Amino acid sequence: MAVSALEIFKIGIGPSSSHTVGPMVAARRFASLLMEIGDASVTNIRVELYGSLGANGKGHGTDKAVILGLMGMEPKTVDIEGIQEQLDRVAAAREIVLANGARIGFDPATDMQFIGQRSLPRHPNAMRLYARRPDGAEIIRTYYSIGGGFVMDEDEIGRAGSEASAALSIPFPFATASELLVHCRELETGIATIMWANECSWRTRLETREELLKIWTVMQQCVARGCATSGTLPGGLKVQRRAPRMFQAMQQQEARSDHLVVVDWVNLFALAVNEENAAGGRVVTAPTNGAAGIVPAVLHYYWRFCPGASEDGVCDFLLTAAAIAILYKEKASLSGAEMGCQGEVGVACSMAAGALAAVLGGTPEQVENAAEIGMEHHLGLTCDPVGGLVQIPCIERNAIAAMKAINCARMALHGDGSHKVSLDAVIKTMRETGEDMKRKYKETSTGGLALNVVEC
Secondary structure (H helix, E strand, O other), rough: OOOHHHHOOOOEEEOOOHHHHHHHHHHHHHHHHHHHHOOOOOEEEEEEHHHHHHHHHHHOHHHHHHHHHOOOOOOOOOOOHHHHHHHHHHHHHHHEOOOOEEEOOOOOOEEEEEEOOOOOOOEEEEEEEEEEEOOOOOOEEEEEEEEEEEEEEHHHHHHOOOHHHHHHOOOOOOHHHHHHHHHHHHHHHHHHHHHHHOOHHHHHHHHHHHHHHHHHHHHHHHHHHHHOOEEEEEOOOOOOOOOOHHHHHHHOOOOOOOHHHHHHHHHHHHHHHHHHHOOOEEEEOOOOOOOOOOHHHHHHHHHHOOOOOHHHOOOHHHHHHHHHHHHHHHHHHHHHHHHHHOOHHHHHHHHHHHHHHHHHOOHHHHHHHHHHHHOOOOOOOOEHHHHHOOOHHHHHHHHHHHHHHHHHHHHHHHHOOOOOHHHHHHHHHHHHHHHOOOHHHOOOOOOOOOHHHOOO
């Protein structure tokens, strides 16, 4: 399956790529289907959310995302400020207005069912949508939010990927790190160069560069908003935003002689992003929303603290990170509901570590080593959000993983690229660990911290 870097990095909204972005995309696909077949023949819509979507859907805003998707809205362009008004209108009218203006009955209180105790066979993030005709017959579609905002229907999930992606021919296909390294050795070049060539299968190099820099801009804007927005995060845990207070304190102490002040800055960058994500703000999925602060934090570290940082370096960073994410997507999963948090924070740490090693001059072998270290020390990490919210332990976990990524890159750069555990081996281990992990530790909020921390 050919996957573009611009599919790995998606501009969307918080708090979850699998529980918010994916369901919005799926609902929009269903609404488009209804319009294609003639929505005048449909009187009512209802939705069933299964598995992790059912268990954590309310805390992750899945119900809201589905409603917005049915109305034709997209994660990338939805007006964040106007979301609540739209939702209130649907609840009051008990109907959905599709993108073409057609009005179809829908009562969020009765037509949205959370079935967290049951999972469908193909993936724990499943949703089934029903559209009833006047004669009582129903149009039924099942969609799977497979992690990172990727969505497949019943037919697609049975294949390697969508027909469009599978049919696309790219010059340097790879599904493993060893295959990627072979391309690099044959061309005597870095991973970013391989990705540049592959991306040109979708668009020109200039268009790719513009899109990558747009992603970087959104990441910067997200950090800026996170540093400027104070208050309490929604959801009932009463978690206070820390980034604004931390940012103000650090600005006042800019001149202090603390050799570890860079740690504070990296922590700040990650906290700012994930507090914005928890509040439902505009973020970049990287490769998920729950782990959205790690790649931006390490990229900000490169931009602010690494001599010679440039926009070309930013593009190479993002392309290298995307290449690493593709390896995990191909051979394991980016879904916390399948892999636990090792599939989100662990993957993001691996991506950021390898990308940083690359832009600091590392060889492809050193990049692969950095990425391997990043995952090796996240193996077995559970996904246990307290109260079904992407707040505890998710926000702090991003800051810790961002610093780990920097450390992984620096360790790898002090070596020659040779190491005992390959990236392919650690990806295989991650998949097997995720498969062995008990369900309660995989984004169900029924184990770990979610069980042992008393909600306020």
